[in-house]
Amino acid sequence: MSGYPEYMQASLKKVAATRPARLEKAREGREVVKAMTLAEREEVLNKFHPDYLPDARKPVRVGPNNGEEMTSRVVDLLESYPRINPDDFDLSEPDYDTDVLIIGGGGGGCMAAIQVANAGMNAVLATKLRVGDSNSMMSQGGMQAAVNPHDSPTIHYLDAIGGGHFDNNPELVQAMTMDAPRIAAYLEELGVMWDKDSEGRLMTESGGGTSRRRMLSCRDYTGAEIQRVLRDEVKNHPDKITIVEYSPAVELLLDEAGEAAGALLYNMETGEYNVVRARTVIMSTGGYGRLHIKGFATTNHYGATADGLVMAYHAGTKLLYMDSVQFHPTGAAYPEQIVGFLITEKVRGLGGQPVNKEGELFVFPLEPRDVEAAAFIRESTERSLGIETPTGRVGVWLDSPIVNLLNGPGTIQTALPAMVRQLKRFGIDMTSEPMLVYPTLHYQNGGIEINADTQTTLAGLFAAGEISGGVHGRNRLMGNSVLDYNVFGRRAGHAAVQRAKALGDRPPAKLHMDHVRAYRKELEEAGIPETSHAPILLPEYRNPEVLKKHRKDYDPFLGEFI
Amino acid sequence: MRSRRVGCIYLDIKRGAPIITAMEEKEVEVKEPAQEKASDENPKENLIPVFIMGKRFFVPESFTIITAMEYVGFQFKNAVGCREGFCGACATIYRLEGDYKLRTGLACQTVVEPNMYLAQIPFTPAVKAVYDISKLKPELVSIQRYYPEVFRCVACNSCTKACPQEIEVMDYIQAVKRGDLETAADLSFDCIMCGLCAVRCPAEMVQHNIALLARRLTGRYLLPRSHHLEERLAEQREGSYEKDIEELMGLSRKGLTKRYTERDLDFEVF
Numbered sequence: 001m002s003g004y005p006e007y008m009q010a011s012l013k014k015v016a017a018t019r020p021a022r023l024e025k026a027r028e029g030r031e032v033v034k035a036m037t038l039a040e041r042e043e044v045l046n047k048f049h050p051d052y053l054p055d056a057r058k059p060v061r062v063g064p065n066n067g068e069e070m071t072s073r074v075v076d077l078l079e080s081y082p083r084i085n086p087d088d089f090d091l092s093e094p095d096y097d098t099d100v101l102i103i104g105g106g107g108g109g110c111m112a113a114i115q116v117a118n119a120g121m122n123a124v125l126a127t128k129l130r131v132g133d134s135n136s137m138m139s140q141g142g143m144q145a146a147v148n149p150h151d152s153p154t155i156h157y158l159d160a161i162g163g164g165h166f167d168n169n170p171e172l173v174q175a176m177t178m179d180a181p182r183i184a185a186y187l188e189e190l191g192v193m194w195d196k197d198s199e200g201r202l203m204t205e206s207g208g209g210t211s212r213r214r215m216l217s218c219r220d221y222t223g224a225e226i227q228r229v230l231r232d233e234v235k236n237h238p239d240k241i242t243i244v245e246y247s248p249a250v251e252l253l254l255d256e257a258g259e260a261a262g263a264l265l266y267n268m269e270t271g272e273y274n275v276v277r278a279r280t281v282i283m284s285t286g287g288y289g290r291l292h293i294k295g296f297a298t299t300n301h302y303g304a305t306a307d308g309l310v311m312a313y314h315a316g317t318k319l320l321y322m323d324s325v326q327f328h329p330t331g332a333a334y335p336e337q338i339v340g341f342l343i344t345e346k347v348r349g350l351g352g353q354p355v356n357k358e359g360e361l362f363v364f365p366l367e368p369r370d371v372e373a374a375a376f377i378r379e380s381t382e383r384s385l386g387i388e389t390p391t392g393r394v395g396v397w398l399d400s401p402i403v404n405l406l407n408g409p410g411t412i413q414t415a416l417p418a419m420v421r422q423l424k425r426f427g428i429d430m431t432s433e434p435m436l437v438y439p440t441l442h443y444q445n446g447g448i449e450i451n452a453d454t455q456t457t458l459a460g461l462f463a464a465g466e467i468s469g470g471v472h473g474r475n476r477l478m479g480n481s482v483l484d485y486n487v488f489g490r491r492a493g494h495a496a497v498q499r500a501k502a503l504g505d506r507p508p509a510k511l512h513m514d515h516v517r518a519y520r521k522e523l524e525e526a527g528i529p530e531t532s533h534a535p536i537l538l539p540e541y542r543n544p545e546v547l548k549k550h551r552k553d554y555d556p557f558l559g560e561f562i
Numbered sequence: 563m564r565s566r567r568v569g570c571i572y573l574d575i576k577r578g579a580p581i582i583t584a585m586e587e588k589e590v591e592v593k594e595p596a597q598e599k600a601s602d603e604n605p606k607e608n609l610i611p612v613f614i615m616g617k618r619f620f621v622p623e624s625f626t627i628i629t630a631m632e633y634v635g636f637q638f639k640n641a642v643g644c645r646e647g648f649c650g651a652c653a654t655i656y657r658l659e660g661d662y663k664l665r666t667g668l669a670c671q672t673v674v675e676p677n678m679y680l681a682q683i684p685f686t687p688a689v690k691a692v693y694d695i696s697k698l699k700p701e702l703v704s705i706q707r708y709y710p711e712v713f714r715c716v717a718c719n720s721c722t723k724a725c726p727q728e729i730e731v732m733d734y735i736q737a738v739k740r741g742d743l744e745t746a747a748d749l750s751f752d753c754i755m756c757g758l759c760a761v762r763c764p765a766e767m768v769q770h771n772i773a774l775l776a777r778r779l780t781g782r783y784l785l786p787r788s789h790h791l792e793e794r795l796a797e798q799r800e801g802s803y804e805k806d807i808e809e810l811m812g813l814s815r816k817g818l819t820k821r822y823t824e825r826d827l828d829f830e831v832f
Binding site: 212 | 624625626629632633634635636637638639640642643644645646647648649651671673690692693694695696727728747751752754755774777778779780781782785786787788789790791792793794795798803804806807810811815818819821822823825826827828829830
């Protein structure tokens with residue numbers, strides 16, 4: 001039985017009718033349709049990528065990047081007032097005193113914490129939800145690492161920097177691609193079960209924009225497998241790592257020299273604020289998908305609200321490429337309950353093809369993500385060859401049944417169990433019918449500027465993972481984010497240990513939040529009205545009709561009376 | 563009206579809380595959702611009643627538990643995570659009106675049903691052994707040492723029935739007991755560690771943590787090593803590729819663009 005409504009059946013028949021010819025072509029080689037030239041890529045991006053819409057960007061009026069154009073929603077967030085008043089807090093008696101404070105309990109934070117513990121130092125790992133709750137947990141497709149004989153870190157470097165439109169920081173790409181094989185081995189030693197053949201060869205697939213098969217995977221639970229192992233390892237060091245859950249940081253704390261030396265945590269359960277003093281701080285709070293930029297649905301975790309970006313900016317840390325948003329080409333577009341959910345790029349890596357309403361393969365399936373996404377939008381809008389959903393959305397088909405025809409029966413079931421399970425829950429059998437997809441907000445390409453040691457422009461503050469910028473230029477390739485948080489999480493851990501050691505027996509810092517006062521003053525002087533506050537911590541999904549019935553002097557956002 | 567065969571517990575929706583009204587199997591009358599829609603108490607069409615922690619709310623019938631709770635005004639500060647079925651933060655237990663069966667699910671992956679009585683389980687109290695993976699052997703004894711309760715399993719299959727991922731939980735526990743860690747790792751691989759198995763287990767095991775240890779031992783010790791990876795690491799220890807990458811780093815944007823567009827595509831692995 002079909003999982004799709006009656007009116008879509010005619011289009012589905014066309015997809016099935018063109019499948020044998022498309023399969024034939026795919027068997028001949030990978031280039032089922034000619035890939036775009038750089039000029040063609042630029043054209044489709046300029047006309048159809050959401051980053052290039054007229055009001056997509058605007059200049060930010062405060063902070064270290066003053067005057068620079070950024071994604072409009074990000075500017076609104078950076079131009080929001082701090083959610084706390086520094087005068088309300090006594091910072092002289094910290095609740096936690098530690099060597100390294102790690103803010104964010106996803107992949108990057110866990111990786112860093114393990115390094116700190118292994119070096120014999122203490123860490124506080126503060127996180128908004130539970131340890132491991134993060135986008136890291138959700139990545140499906142894989143992690144790039146040049147491990148095959150015909151591949152090399154050099155080719156990986158070229159792929160990554162070309163995919164990023166040559167805007168990547170070369171030093172960071174070097175660190176990432178050269179560290180990759182070592183990270184694969186390191187994770188294996190921790191017990192991560194990479195997909196391997198019976199002789200131990202790592203299974204590799206290709207992804208958008210890669211010129212070799214370089215994607216290591218753990219079925220399509222790659223992120224979950226890595227993250228649950230890292231989380232377990234963090235919990236194996238209870239004497240060194242203090243985990244503080246449900247306690248997001250709301251502002252950084254600086255020392256007398258203006259260097260990062262702690263943070264103010266907000267215990268969401270009890271409402272109290274706790275002071276953490278540390279010799280050094282690692283920021284790894286992840287990205288911003290839950291800002292729903294341009295109204296797009298997102299693949300991101302509930303906690304992805306750019307809190308760390310805001311805090312670091314308040315403290316004077318410079319950001320990079322905050323004008324560039326990654327929309328993943330294949331978010332689910334039907335049924336409504338799973339709109340925006342990630343359909344892993346691995347489907348296309350295994351031979352899945354994007355086809356339009358008429359059953360035509362309209363774009364090379366593995367263009368870099370931004371190009372592929374823009375091509376989907378072009379097909380659905382300008383060319384009107386998308387498929388409308390009952391709720392008024394539009395999407396294109398991602399022909400998945402072809403994967404089994406191409407690679408042998410059972411491939412989908414073995415390689416993509418998470419996808420099969422998820423779609424089955426909502427009535428779609430991806431082994432027999434295609435999926436309906438449309439671009440979805442996926443990744444923060446830019447972020448806090450760092451060097452290869454993850455040092456930010458603020459002394460004492462390191463940053464790792466999606467929160468950082470420069471690694472991926474203006475477009476990240478599949479499998480490089482899992483690699484990113486592992487490589488730079490590890491490097492951040494090492495760098496923080498070095499700094500904490502170098503500070504030696506320096507007396508404990510006298511903490512302050514003068515930067516927060518200064519930031520507020522800057523906002524006021526720029527004439528920006530106090531209509532919103534940040535970091536936002538939680539996305540607002542409550543029914544507006546219910547919020548209307550709240551007390552008027554109660555701010556549901558701040559969770560307090562005003 | 564339609565009937566549903568039930569066991570010993572009958573949920574009385576009029577009182578808004580589950581009560582035991584019958585101790586033996588019998589047929590009870592259950593309202594059709596369609597009739598519920600038309601009832602006077604229901605303000606809007608296509609809204610259905612669900613009972614969140616015993617309290618009745620009306621929610622759109624196509625919503626998942628998470629979105630339905632947000633619809634009626636809840637803001638999640640826990641018991642929510644990735645919202646896509648990968649993190650296990652939103653474990654939920656529920657019963658349907660007139661049905662004895664205690665059901666389990668993920669709130670982000672389960673669509674509401676009329677007269678569903680639900681409670682979320684944001685946290686599962688569970689023993690988590692502290693160990694140094696590099697000092698363990700990939701054998702049953704390692705698991706036995708930290709989780710001796712694995713031998714208390716009575717093979718009741720409650721864990722398997724509770725699993726929202728449809729994992730054969732009991733089967734992997736049996737594999738652990740046989741010392742077959744690789745099979746246990748394979749069978750448990752899609753586990754998202756929501757803990758619903760551990761909540762339902764009469765032997766009071768923590769299946770998800772046992773499986774995690776089995777997988778880590780398998781990944782580290784039992785899967786064959788990749789020679790290609792070892793060779794690559796050896797090459798890199800010798801300093802291979804450093805010069806090549808530095809050369810690329812030294813190129814102008816134009817030079818780099820040329821190298822990028824001229825790079826060959828090669829997807830034959832070996």
